[in-house]
Amino acid sequence: MPVPRLTEVLAELDALWPPERAEQWDAVGTVCGDPDAEIDRVLFAVDPVQEIAEEAIRLGAQLVVTHHPLYLRGTTSVAASHFKGRVVHTLIKHDIALHVAHTNADTADPGVSDALAGALGLRVIGPLVPENGLGRICELDPPETLAAFATRAAERLPATAQGVRVAGDPDATVRRVAVSGGSGDSLFDAVRAAGVDAFLTADLRHHPASEAVQYSPLGLVDAAHWATEWPWCELAAAQLDEISDRRGWNLRVHVSKTVTDPWAAHHTSSSAHHTSPGAPN
Template identity: 50%
Template sequence: MSVELNEIIRLLQEIYPPELAEEWDRVGLITGHLDSKIDKVLVAVDPVATVADQAIALGAQLIVTHHPLYLRGTSFVAATNPKGVLVHRLIENGIALFNAHTNADSANGGVADCLARAVGLTKTRPLLPVSENTGSGRIGKLPQAMTLGDFAKQVSSRLPKCPAGILVGGDLDASVETIAVSGGSGDSFLSAAREKGADVYICADLRHHPASEHLEAGKPYLICATHWASEWPWVPQCSQILKESFPSQLEVIASTICTDPWTKRILSEEQD
């Protein structure tokens, strides 16, 4: 049993409407024929060589990723650079590539909701709403207040393991309850998290100066995860939707390969 690629795309675009994507974003089908027969799908965060290797080894005909391959577009796909090589490998192995990026971030049940659920939030709503259930980021409550230190440990235990771990900024003994989250890079939502009354804001890729200047003015405290770890909770969710939608036609695998660029965090005391 199999299903045509266009049917899978139709479902994914219903769940993650393209119109929710930011204007600068590139979402949708990157390689593949719409009438291709698909019986095995690999879902991952990044369209990189290790994910392509996994798809080829599994015999998957479709990779669904969160991140686009060419975010800023290209005029060339020659196999003279890593992305060109990837395009050729996918085509040569009959593998389609589809992505849902900022549309999956904002969608109801998408990346932001998956991250909020993973770290234990309830009563969530969009941090920057487009509608009642869609928009950038999420803000919600913990079932009961806890210290920042304990909550950071909870976050670390519930996000997928990766070498870089997480960073925490703030008073570790302070009580926290209202939490804002955003998968991926989150500098641009610092002010929104403060305006909405968050005690803690979780995101990735926080830069030194924005984080430092923000904390000088007080809460929300900051938890900085890696980009991959903050967005990976969406992978099993998307996989489950595909399995349930095509139960007898598709085998769906959630990739657990860590595609963060970092391979180790060396603490100060380890340097001697």
Template identity: 45%
Template sequence: MTPTVADVVSAVELLWPAAGAESWDAVGLVAGEPDAEVSSILLAVDAVLDTVDEAVSTGAGVLLVHHPLLLRGVTSVAADRYKGAALTRLIRGGCALLAAHTNADVVARGTSATLAATIGLEDARPIVPGAGNPSLGLGRVGRLSQPVSLGRLARALAEALPPTATGVRVAGDFDRQVSTVALCAGAGDSLLAHPDVLAADVYITSDLRHHPASEAAENARVAGGPALVDVSHWASEWLWLENAAAELRSALPGVDVTVSELRTDPWDFAVTQ
């Protein structure tokens, strides 16, 4: 029997339970007919027009994304604006839209865990443990097998992550030796003051704004603290998609599960000075 959209939703719930999502999040089925049959699933970080068109053109029955399309309220889904156009194309193309966001961040093979494994962190544990299960939670902190320079770690990240216009930005001494690493895939400035982050040699995350980054760097000069490494939000979470695809293939035998190679990082180029 061919799986349905409802079967995909059930599989996603088992892999990334909605109960693990933050209270402000909007995960689960966004659009689609639960009884529709699904022979293929496309995974992407973002439901932008390019990934929507890719899903429809390849005949995917479900577009599974990390970032919810309707995270914030809208008053219209008319097709003359981005979100309405995306939903219109998906509905007309018979492709459901499903989101696994912060519920996919906290699991054992989630976004931060994948980033930690990519750089070889040992004994990695969550920065913010989940309620009732300390092995699950937001972010990860652990140790490298041996100390490396901050510059070498940044170069390793640049090689491991898919390329983007903004690349890898670093606040800290290039030759500083680092061993303890804290990280949060995606936007992680909310954890800058966490004790585990402050105790680390380096903190890797995305979307660091001027004032929080400047304050953290200046505080590190006075009282000690981590170097900062800022990477593309999209790139840091794109790594997780292959883990997610593998888990879905096991949960839904016979369904073709693929990962979009399209870059949905919003920046097209940078001019260095």
């Protein structure tokens, strides 16, 4: 069976997640790698961090595909004295290429939110934002309470220190759900327009979340950013596996299970009464 070259693999990845679909501010595509290098093992991960580079070395991978960019805001140096430069040096020293599919994977069909919906066992009925394909509107069959839906998310998504936070009436019935992998509190207008019962995403900030639950009985389920995007790695790996089989390539595809969520621990707040500064005791 033939071993593909990097340029051949990247052509297939760009067909799955066209770089022109990325947001203008994004940094997608190939960070490092020899186009003529032979690729027989690929590793998918969410974050291009040192732990993933070292995992690729142990695995013998020649290509790492991550969802998050390494240099989102650009750089003038890849010196190994900086942690990002160290990743680049590590990869190049071991002849490992790095390729990024970020917002172009968010809006793909299937994409990040499809993978999230699949992990939760939801039936996708359409995009949340039809203009760019971001997010998904899904249905629960049969319906369940918000508390049960949050438990579903906690059980089916990868475990993180944050776990899952919930806002809204735990006994409210959830039939239709909006999901968006990664940071989603910029999508509340679309969520309200969709008329869903609950919204599952990550990185919800205080004010948008507070306004959302005051505005309507919308239930909110806030999971860790990494956990909502990791299912895409499995979807992407399966897509590349199918391409490899169709092309007759000798290519093995792996998904990293290394938890690169930055939060390491979670402590539940005390139930003791707290008073604000200057308030009478």
